[in-house]
Amino acid sequence: MGELPLINSISIDTIIIVAYFVIIVLFGSFFGRFIKGTKDFFFAGQKLSWWLIGMSCVATTVGSYSFIKYSEAAYKYGFSSSMSYLNDWFWMPLWMFGWLPIIYFSRVASIPEYFERRFSRNTRALATGILLLYLTGYIRINIYTLGVAAHSLFPQIDIYSASIIIAILAAIYVTYGGQTAVIMTDLLQGILLLIAGFVLLFLGLKFLAPHGGLLANLSPSFKTAFSGFNKPEEFHFVGIFWQDGMANTAAFYFMNQGLILRFLSAKSVHDGRKAFIFVVLILMPLAAIAVANVGWIGKAMSNAGLFINSEGEPFQPGSKEIFVIVSRMLCKPGLFGIIIAALTAALMSTIDTLINAVSVISVNDIYKPYIKADAPDSHYLKVARIVSVAAALIGILLVPIYASFKTIYAAHAAFTAIITPPLVTAILLGAFWRLYNTIAAISTLLGGSILIFLSLILPQLIQPFAHGVSDAGNYKYMRAFFGLFASGAIGVIVALLTKPQPESVLKGLVYTSINDAIRKFKGGIPNETPGKKVRLKPQYIDSINEDSVRISQDVMQQLNALPDDLLYIADPAWWYGGLRAANVRAGVPHSQDNSIILISKETMQRGSLKLERDVTIVKIM
Numbered sequence: 001m002g003e004l005p006l007i008n009s010i011s012i013d014t015i016i017i018v019a020y021f022v023i024i025v026l027f028g029s030f031f032g033r034f035i036k037g038t039k040d041f042f043f044a045g046q047k048l049s050w051w052l053i054g055m056s057c058v059a060t061t062v063g064s065y066s067f068i069k070y071s072e073a074a075y076k077y078g079f080s081s082s083m084s085y086l087n088d089w090f091w092m093p094l095w096m097f098g099w100l101p102i103i104y105f106s107r108v109a110s111i112p113e114y115f116e117r118r119f120s121r122n123t124r125a126l127a128t129g130i131l132l133l134y135l136t137g138y139i140r141i142n143i144y145t146l147g148v149a150a151h152s153l154f155p156q157i158d159i160y161s162a163s164i165i166i167a168i169l170a171a172i173y174v175t176y177g178g179q180t181a182v183i184m185t186d187l188l189q190g191i192l193l194l195i196a197g198f199v200l201l202f203l204g205l206k207f208l209a210p211h212g213g214l215l216a217n218l219s220p221s222f223k224t225a226f227s228g229f230n231k232p233e234e235f236h237f238v239g240i241f242w243q244d245g246m247a248n249t250a251a252f253y254f255m256n257q258g259l260i261l262r263f264l265s266a267k268s269v270h271d272g273r274k275a276f277i278f279v280v281l282i283l284m285p286l287a288a289i290a291v292a293n294v295g296w297i298g299k300a301m302s303n304a305g306l307f308i309n310s311e312g313e314p315f316q317p318g319s320k321e322i323f324v325i326v327s328r329m330l331c332k333p334g335l336f337g338i339i340i341a342a343l344t345a346a347l348m349s350t351i352d353t354l355i356n357a358v359s360v361i362s363v364n365d366i367y368k369p370y371i372k373a374d375a376p377d378s379h380y381l382k383v384a385r386i387v388s389v390a391a392a393l394i395g396i397l398l399v400p401i402y403a404s405f406k407t408i409y410a411a412h413a414a415f416t417a418i419i420t421p422p423l424v425t426a427i428l429l430g431a432f433w434r435l436y437n438t439i440a441a442i443s444t445l446l447g448g449s450i451l452i453f454l455s456l457i458l459p460q461l462i463q464p465f466a467h468g469v470s471d472a473g474n475y476k477y478m479r480a481f482f483g484l485f486a487s488g489a490i491g492v493i494v495a496l497l498t499k500p501q502p503e504s505v506l507k508g509l510v511y512t513s514i515n516d517a518i519r520k521f522k523g524g525i526p527n528e529t530p531g532k533k534v535r536l537k538p539q540y541i542d543s544i545n546e547d548s549v550r551i552s553q554d555v556m557q558q559l560n561a562l563p564d565d566l567l568y569i570a571d572p573a574w575w576y577g578g579l580r581a582a583n584v585r586a587g588v589p590h591s592q593d594n595s596i597i598l599i600s601k602e603t604m605q606r607g608s609l610k611l612e613r614d615v616t617i618v619k620i621m
Contacts, residue, residue, distance in 0.1 A: 016337030046264065047568070047607070050271040052577030053262050054278035055190045058287055061252075061259075061279070066291045067197075071323035074295025077235045078222035081295060085288035087245035088253070088280045095253050096273045098511045099431055103260065104269050105517035106508055111255055111427070112365040118430050118509045119438040119501075121369070126445045128365040130423045131257060132358065137415050138256075139354045139391060194283075196339050197290020203330040204297030208304070217300035230469045238467045239477025243413050247480035251420035254427045258357035267568050267578055268620050298322040301329075358391040359384040414476040418456070421483030422448030429491050432511045440495035448487030455479055518621070522566055526621040531560030533618045535572060536597040538604065538611055546606075548587040550598040551617070559619045561586050566620040569597070571613060582607030583620070 074081035108114045111131055116124035208214050215223065230236045252259060266272040298317065301307060305314045307325070317325045327339045363384045372379070426444045429436040455461045455475070462475040462482045469478055508517030518526050534555050544550060549567065551559075561567065563586050570581035582603055590598055597617065609615060 011337075012334045013337030013340065016334065017341050020341035047267045047570070047581040047583055048265045048271075048578035049574075050266065050274035050278065053266055053272070053275040054283060057259060057262050057275065057279045058190045058194070058283040061284070061287065066287075067193075067294070067323050068320065070288075070291040071295040071298070071326075072319040073235060074292040075298045075319050075322045076295075077227055077232070078218070078299070079225060079296065080227040080235070080237075081292045082288045083226060083237070083240050084244035084248075085284055085291075087241070088249055088284055090245075091249060091253055092276070092280060094428075094432070096276055098514075099254055099427075100263060100272050100276070101269050101514050102431055102509060102511065102517060104264060104266075104272065105514065105521040107521065109364045110361050111257055111260065111423075112361060114509070115426070115430075115441070118506075119441045123438060123441050123445070124365060124369075126442065127423060127426070128361060130419065130445065130449070131255060131361060134251065134255070134419045134423070135257060135354050135358050135361070136391070137419060138258075139358070141415065192338075192341070194286060194290050197287075197293065199335075200327060200330060200339065201289065201293040201297070204293065204300075204326070207306075207330055208297065208300055211304045211306065214297065214300050217303045218296070219303075222299065230467050233470065236469065236477070239413075239469065242481035242484070243417050243477040243479075247420050247424060247484060248413075248416045250424045250428070251416060255420070255423050256357070257361055258354050261357060261360065267581065267583070294323050294326045295319075297330075298326045301326065355391045359387040362387040362391075414479075417476060417480035417483060418452055421452065421480060422446075422487045425484060425487035425491055429488070429495070430510070433495070434506055434510050434512060435500050436491060436495045437498055437501045439498045440491045443494040444487050444491035447490040448483060451486045452479065452483045455482060522621055524564060527560070527562055527565050527619065528621060529560045531619045532558045533616055534558050535614050535616050537595050538599050538609065538613075538615055539596050540601050540604075540611065541598040542600070544587060544598060544600050545585075546600050546602040547583075547585055548600075549584045549603065549617075550587040550590045552592065552594045552596070553589040554594045555597075555617075556586065556589050559586075559617065561619045563588055567617055568620050569599075569607065569609070569615045569617045571609060572616050580608045580610075582609065586619075 070081055070085070103111075103114060106114065106117065108117065112124045112128040115127040205214055208217065211217065226237050227235050227240070228237060230238050263272040263275065266275060302316060307315050307317055307329075309315045324340075328336055331339055363380050367383055368380065422445045425448060426441050429444070430441060451461070459475050462478050465482045465485060466475060466478045469475065475482070507513050508520055534551075536551065536555065541550070549569065556562070559565075559567070565586045567584050567586050568581065569584060570576070570578060573580075584599075584603060587598075590596070592598075597615065603609075604611060
């Protein structure tokens with residue numbers, strides 16, 4: 001890398017990157033005005049639209065480690081690097097029609113809270129510990145990746161210096177704006193990173209055109225959709241399937257508190273499902289191309305002999321630096337700054353989610369149950385903000401753990417294979433099997449974790465599950481299969497040998513009792529008859545419950561709504577995405593003009609709605 005010219009400290013690229021930092025921090029902090037309490041801080045008021053959630057999910061999924069990690073994998077292993085980005089679809093039915101409605105309608109604030117309701121307080125404590133290990137591990141791998149990118153750009157800057165700056169900036173706007181700030185900044189950053197990825201693809205194809213094009217400079221084996229079944233050791237099909245497709249993807253959608261908070265911020269389960277479809281079937285395939293194409297282009301450039309050092313001689317770049325090297329060669333000054341800003345956007349859009357998730361778990365599953373149970377909501381909001389800063393600092397301190405791995409992909413794989421299988425197994429069995437009980441859940445979490453950590457000392461335990469993979473790399477991929485099998489076997493055997501939980505405990509917490517959760521969520525029988533969306537003029541009324549509104553009987557019929565049904569009112573401008581909105585209940589119909597909705601001043605303030613603007617209203621259930 002020293003053979004390439006460095007960025008001048010006062011270049012246009014540096015100015016753009018610094019300006020981007022300032023804009024994002026100010027933009028994210030601005031949304032502190034929408035925070036009225038912990039529900040807003042953690043769930044953005046549970047009122048956001050599907051498209052806003054979907055775009056922000058992609059920004060979270062595509063971290064800075066994604067650009068570096070998948071460019072590195074693409075450069076070394078070819079088109080098969082996209083395998084791990086395109087294996088989410090087979091989890092869709094379980095997630096959309098099982099897990100999402102269970103956690104949404106149960107009104108759980110965190111995954112550990114679900115464990116206490118479904119099993120016991122001790123199970124919640126175990127789940128809390130494992131989940132915090134998972135989230136802080138994700139924070140530090142993102143910070144480490146940024147350090148790798150920053151060191152490639154500025155060799156004189158060490159990993160820690162860059163990591164500290166970015167972590168603090170992300171913590172600032174999460175601290176002030178909470179989940180709303182996370183979602184809104186991730187919307188902006190998600191758009192930027194997808195654009196940046198496809199701009200690089202276009203520039204790469206244009207750059208290679210005079211030299212025969214992209215495909216002509218790649219070997220046939222490089223262009224295969226899948227890697228070898230159990231070779232090469234660092235990236236093989238069976239390992240990617242078990243580690244990434246099964247353990248990591250299940251962990252990401254079923255236990256990653258940061259991502260789950262996004263979907264719990266949706267105005268309804270229906271919008272949450274639409275967001276998930278949007279993410280998995282549309283945005284994730286686009287993201288796979290956006291984050292990996294630089295590696296493919298880099299390999300074609302290398303094969304064509306297009307990497308030339310300052311002495312005019314060809315050289316082979318390192319895989320960890322390929323994203324930065326290729327981006328610098330393809331982009332003119334200014335555009336390169338935007339690309340690196342996109343890389344930083346990807347980091348911040350992932351780390352902000354993780355920081356917010358750690359604050360949720362720390363407050364909801366540690367501080368409230370064990371330290372201070374009956375404090376005002378404002379007190380918990382203050383604690384959540386303090387924890388947000390602490391989470392960023394802890395991530396910085398733990399960065400060196402990943403530096404020993406050959407590739408960032410391998411570091412990430414090893415981490416998820418060790419941490420995720422027991423908790424993922426307990427979630428899936430708990431949500432979809434009524435016979436799975438408290439003893440089985442504790443046995444799964446403890447027994448599965450012990451066996452996985454034992455396999456680090458005795459890797460021969462994994463050999464029966466290795467599909468012919470040798471013990472090179474200490475089975476970093478196949479450990480996920482071993483962990484899932486061991487955790488699942490323990491859970492199933494113990495559940496079959498012990499007494500099931502009472503049916504009264506399971507209501508609303510397993511797939512077969514979702515209707516019970518829906519009735520509890522509404523506080524009555526749900527009204528699922530579809531109705532129309534209506535536009536009305538708000539008018540203040542004092543004699544009304546803060547959570548209720550009154551509309552005319554004619555409008556009630558258009559909505560197909562009854563008194564006490566759940567309604568959603570919002571500013572008519574779709575681009576707010578639910579930022580100016582509120583969840584309310586239908587009160588007794590009024591006898592005034594059909595175009596009027598009677599509403600309290602407190603509800604208007606809670607929804608950031610304006611009296612001089614119309615509102616749209618739709619029935620939720």
